[in-house]
Amino acid sequence: MAGRRPEPRGVPVRFLAPARARRPAWARLFAADPAYEHREKLAACPDLPADVVEILATDQDVRVVAELALWTTPHVAAGLAGHPHAEVRRAVAANESTPPAVLAALITGKGLRPAQRCLVCDREETPFAHDPQCPRLDCDLRPGASCDGSHESTLHDMQRAALQNPATPTEAVIRFADHPSLLLQWALAARPDLPPDVCRRLAVEPRPGVRADLAENPAIDDALLRMLAGDPDHEVRRRLAHNPHVPLDVLTHLAHATRIGATLLPRIAAATPAEVEELAHSPNPAARMLLAQRRDLPAEIRDALVTDPDAKVLKSIAPHPGLSDAQLRGMVDRHGIRVVAKAATNPDATPALLEDLTRHEPPVQKVFREIARHRQATATALLACLPVQQARPLAAGHPALPPTVVAELLTDPDWQVVEAAAANPSLPRSVMSALVPQLRFAEAATRLAPPEPSPA
Structure with a gap:
């Protein structure tokens, strides 16, 4: 069928499901499938038989082994931490089931032999740095991937994964407080288990992105919360406002x-x-x-x-439920265009109020969009919303819109309006019945149409 990507050879991937993969016979069948995509999908399934896990752990395609490492049990993850391929180690570092001691070893290197290969040196002669704007259509290396023989970009990704992993011990991650990598410091600054001295060091980090991640971290104490409230960077202060422990006086400031x-x-x-x-x-x-x-x-x-x-x-x-019609109208009367759109979002806004808001002078475009999606909107209010481009698709799908108008919108030049109108429950049954043969004919014509000739 046109537009459907052909499946790789082997067992069709649609037959692979976690429940079926747990059956030993099915799991063994998929583990021997010649298409790596199927073995990779199998590797992500839980509760696999032990012999199947062993087969996947020694798969010739590193992508299959890495997928297993990402989701497997603590025991298997610990065994794969010493895998010679750096991509597998990166996946182990991201697995939250990996034992803490193993995660510490991955980022310190203690007790593990250096990795021998990575995806970069598997494919390219080193030293090699992947162009972030790589023009090759068949290239799937990560942007910025590089290897000079030390597999540096994959090891960097492994360290970042371990820093983001809540199972990694605190004592193993604090050594990155002064690391030159911005990405690693970002990952560290967001950890909720940071000791106070590390928080203080990160709070004076010159790069505002690190301070912003730290500002939202519930680990920081009152003194740092108050210090960061005076940070010159807007994003740092904005993130600080989202910290659950920020003092109320600091928050109001x-x-x-x-x-x-x-x-x-x-x-x-x-x-x-x-x-x-x-x-x-x-x-x-x-x-x-x-x-x-x-x-x-x-x-x-x-x-x-x-x-x-x-x-x-x-x-x-204004959007607070339980407000009366008089209260909402009073707000609009006092402050006009500054509150009219918010009043239209109130779930208890009456149909009469919504109609009046469509006639507000001067008009406010956001009002029509809110009314068009409001469950209390009347046909009169919705008809007033149709001329507004942003509100038109929403109004077209509203069940209170008159059926004759819904049918007319099926020929609208905007496909979003047509789609909303076609899904409107108020569309007359006779119009729906007439549409079905047309849709079937259009689908059949698409299937039978000859392929376009390739350019000479």
Whole structure:
């Protein structure tokens, strides 16, 4: 069939499933399949028979062995850690079932013989550095892969995998605190088991990407949290706001000076009732704005925030469930275009309010997109959304759209609109019945069409 990639020779891959692979006869059949893709898929299956694991561990294709190393049991992973191919060791380092002592040995090199081969020197004469913009269509080496005989890029990837592996012992990873590799320092800075002295060293790292990963790390103490709040890099401060242990006073300062986005921050979600009360009455509108992102606020606090004089607070509270029609209309009347789109996202917005919002002056494009996906939207509101390009596909799929309009949209020049209209449950059954033969004819014509002649 046109467009389907032919399967490799051997047992069809569609027959391979974890449940079937656990059956010894099936597993042995796949382990001997001539197509490496099938053996590789088998290697990722759990609970394989021991003799099949042994066969896969000695497979001639390193990709099969590496796949086994990535998913196998602690005992088998420990045995593959000394494999002569660096690609297998990299996979062992990423396997969270690998014993901690083995992971430590992989990144320190103690007790293991050096790797003899890697994917680079398997294919190229060393020294070789793979061009990240490699023009060869049949090349599957990783961008930047290189080997000068020491398999350096694969060993670097192995170290990174081990640093990202939570099973790797802390004492084995802290040696990378001063490593020149940015990727390795990033991986280290995100680990939640870092001792305080390592955190302090990373907090003064000149590369902001490392400080940003550290800023979100729950391992850092109060002193570092407060120090990083004054970091000159915006991304460091933004990531710090997502740290679950950031003090509330630091967080409200960050919200005032840093673009965090409309999101419920972990520290706000975990605020105690007393802290919620404190935030609700804070003179700082940034603190009230952060609190308004919660959707489980007590009714009295929610209603107080609805009358807040700051539009940023209202934009955060407007989608809160349980607001009345009068409350939503009051927000729109006071702050207009600044809150109208958020009011349209409220799940309890009435059909009448949604219709009125489509007639708001001046119009706000985002309003139509939100109304077009709202479950309470009426036919009148949806018809007003259709002329807006971004809202048109959403409105075309809304079940409240009149059936005659849905049928008309099947000839729309925008394929997204046509697709949404065709899936609309309001599409008349007679139109659906007429469409089926056309679709079948189009599919048959595609299958029977002769292939295009190749260029001379």
